[in-house]
Amino acid sequence: MNKRPVVALTGASGYIGKNLLKKIEESADVIALSRNGDKYGDSEHVTWRSCDLYSMVDAEKALEGADIAVYLVHSMMPSAKLTQGSFEDMDVILADNFAQAAKKQNIKRIVYLTGIIPNDNEPLSRHLRSRFEVENVLRAYGTPVTAIRAGLIVGPKGSSFPILAKLVKRLPFMILPKWTRMETQPIALPDVLHALDEGMRNESISNRSIDVGGPEVMTYWDMMMKTAGILGKNPRAIPVPFITVKLSRLWVSMVTGASKEIVYPLIESLKHPMIVQKENYVEGISNGKISFEESAKHALESERQEGVRLKLPQLPSFKQDVRSVQRVTLPQGETADSTALYYVEWLESLLNPWVRTTVDENYRCRIGISFSSKPLLELSYSKDRSTTDRALYYITGGLLTDSKKNTRGRLEFRKIPHKDELIVAIHEYMPSLPWFAYKYSQAFTHLLIMRLFSKHLEKRKAEVSVQKT
Incomplete structure (x- = not known):
């Protein structure tokens, strides 16, 4: 019998992590990592470990015994009662600890979910610049890294799609800044999970950066209108040339109620086209099959029928650290x-x-x-x-x-x-x-x-x- 691989899954209690855990536990033994891992019960093929990746000691213990490590970590949310510093610098620490721990524990491959890095000759937004820097840090100690680069992920939780859906629900008319006409290639959650699973299984794509996207190239306004149609709404659109990204992130945060820690970096990235690039295309992985409309319907119906709220991440409570x-x-x-x-x-x-x-x-x-x-x-x-x-x-x-x-x-x-x-x-x-x-x-x-x-x-x-x- 073939030995089941051991996968260390960071962010196992988060939006992507929970869904990926369900998918891979059928064929792998999973070390599920979370800052509050002791709150979860183990099962036959899942072992939970508490882990604070700001600690290199914790990172080394977390990866002990694993063959493959999946990196789903992002530091956009505060990590202490008082957090001083940018998410970019926090991300460097987390990635550096993880990469050094992976080397020490002889991890065969790191699979990293990140954002599409455009080649539009524009300076990268803070969010995408940070994602690219993390990718380079993860590669710095010799462990092969398979980077799965995605644009907007469509699902009932997470960050990007719930923000879009809340805008459509709450606004009878919408102001359309320039970024709403930028092209993107949204991808359904199941297609992202498939790409991550391939990153773990498929050695032929080891140490590559792979763009993934759904079957349609759309503008953000296209997505808003399709979402509105699913909800039975017909919002009026008012195109404006003068609202900057900085103004946009402010009103998006106010309308959706999402924290600025989540909204600001995401909105700043919308000035870039987020489309799968030929040099990063792999057949069967890059080309997601589920349409935007189908995935948006599923997300919105989950909210209505199953009580799954389109909920953005909330600020956690902390000790006085x-x-x-x-x-x-x-x-x-x-x-x-x-x-x-x-x-x-x-x-x-x-x-x-x-x-x-x-x-x-x-x-x-x-x-x-x-x-x-x-x-x-x-x-x-x-x-x-x-x-x-x-x-x-x-x-x-x-x-x-x-x-x-x-x-x-x-x-x-x-x-x-x-x-x-x-x-x-x-x-x-x-x-x-x-x-x-x-x-x-x-x-x-x-x-x-x-x-x-x-x-x-x-x-x-x-x-x-x-x-x-």
């Missing part, structure tokens, strides 16, 4: 390790004479104020978990941290693969100050200091370049 992530320049010749130590030295020079910093022979850093022997923060270097490309410090004490609750708080400096850039990130930090006081004092100060540090590194890099020329 902090995640703060910033991207900075890496000067030539420097490493993540050396930049971390330099940051502590620079911090004292910036805030002299009020702040004093020390670093001992074990790289334990203490940041304090001049008139007190007690440190504000104490950072303990993790030698075992650090490399030249990643310096990891655990937050182990200080007046500004809640020592009882702060069990996983950490600061890291991480080089982005193939770029002269660093991610500087604080994870799961539990402040000792009352939340309101912390948010408008210490948190604000940290952002200000990181902006100054970023500008300082840019200046330092420019000076090194001048000296070499």
